[in-house]
Amino acid sequence: MIEFENVRAGYGGGDVLQGVTLTVERAAITCVVGPNGAGKSTLLRVLSGLLRPSAGTILLDGKPVHALSPAEVLAAGVAQVPQQGGLFGNLTVRDNMLLGGYLIRSERGRLKKRLDELAEAFPVITTRAHDKAADLSGGQRRIVEFARALVTNPSVVLLDEPTLGLDPKTCEVVFESTQTMNELGVTVLMVEQNVRFGLKLAHHGVVMERGQVLFAAPADELLARPDMAALFFGAAPETSHPEGGL
Ligand SMILES: Nc1ncnc2c1ncn2[C@@H]1O[C@H](COP(=O)(O)OP(=O)(O)OP(=O)(O)O)[C@@H](O)[C@H]1O
Ligand SMILES: [Mg+2]
Known part of the structure; x- marks a missing residue:
């Protein structure tokens, strides 16, 4: 339902998003992960209208939204929860x-x-x-x-790092609240620094690096990939990670 097609955007010093192509499915939870500075928040910002892409298109249910103001994007049904x-x-x-x-x-x-x-x-x-x-x-x-x-x-809610600064118990509350939001029929596009948490919560996962989409796949597949472990969790296998749980 949300289609990013070859989207480029930046803040004046060159493009941060280097041609992002991505489909975000309706009524699902999609979680974007990736290292600091990968362009995750920037991706949410071009969708919410806070940043205008320099190239490419963003379609919401087939209609272009990349040239709309933030108020127009909100009126089109996309709400953002600030970081x-x-x-x-x-x-x-x-x-x-x-x-x-x-x-x-x-x-x-x-x-x-x-x-x-x-x-x-x-x-x-x-x-x-x-x-x-x-x-x-x-x-x-x-x-x-x-x-x-x-x-x-709104039909779409954008969450940028919803667990930032929260203790593990409260993260569980965020986990459940995000599911509740999704059960109300909302498409959730979220960014999460806590990769394991985000991918357990989401149906679909997207890995961004240096302004591009590296992989997009079902979240459980991404969680199981050994190269994901190397990218984000150090080389240790998932089960031995001290955070465990969520
Ligand atoms: N307002 C801004 N003005 C100039 N450059 C910016 C601005 N916001 C972000 N950037 C630059 O864009 C790049 C991507 O930033 P972005 O905030 O999208 O990364 P991120 O993936 O969300 O990172 P993090 O995990 O640290 O939140 C970074 O190099 C950053 O310095
Ligand atoms: Mg960010």
Whole structure:
């Protein structure tokens, strides 16, 4: 449903994305992994409209989105959860959620119904509704960020390193929340530094290196590849890795 075709993009000092061609499947979780500086965040940025590609095309359900502004991309159904600090700390959870619904504020019935649906999927929205976002734990904030991105009912959600700075227990909450998001029918395109975590969560995996796609394959296949172990985990076999678990 999202097709990147030979996309090139950069920040003025030459192209960071060096011709990315990639298909992201509808209603699945796709996780992009790769070393620092590979261009993973840049890939999300060209999709969300924050960065204009210098060449190539991006199609969403067959329609070009690579020349749209960020607001137009959001209106087309692609929401991004920022890498960090997406909530207004001084506002309550409830008010943060209402801000997420700003685009549909005139449709009160629709907004209320959507907030109720999300409160069911992510209970913290109700239990901490009247607390300031700044008073939540890191994991609870991440869940509110996820839920807030879903208020306008996007078809695609972009997550850039959703587990950054979270402890292993809270990573599990992010794991489940991402699955919940996907079960609501959302296509998730995520970037994850924790390769094992990301590929266990995702259906499809994409390995990027130096602005290009090195491999794209079912996530479990990528996890099992010996060259993946060498790229990311050192040469040690997967089972002996101390992180274990997720
Ligand atoms: N705003 C910017 N201005 C100039 N160069 C940038 C900017 N953002 C990223 N870059 C450069 O683009 C390249 C790719 O960056 P990008 O953020 O896409 O990498 P990444 O794969 O997300 O890395 P990380 O794992 O560290 O988040 C890097 O060389 C980086 O220096
Ligand atoms: Mg990044």
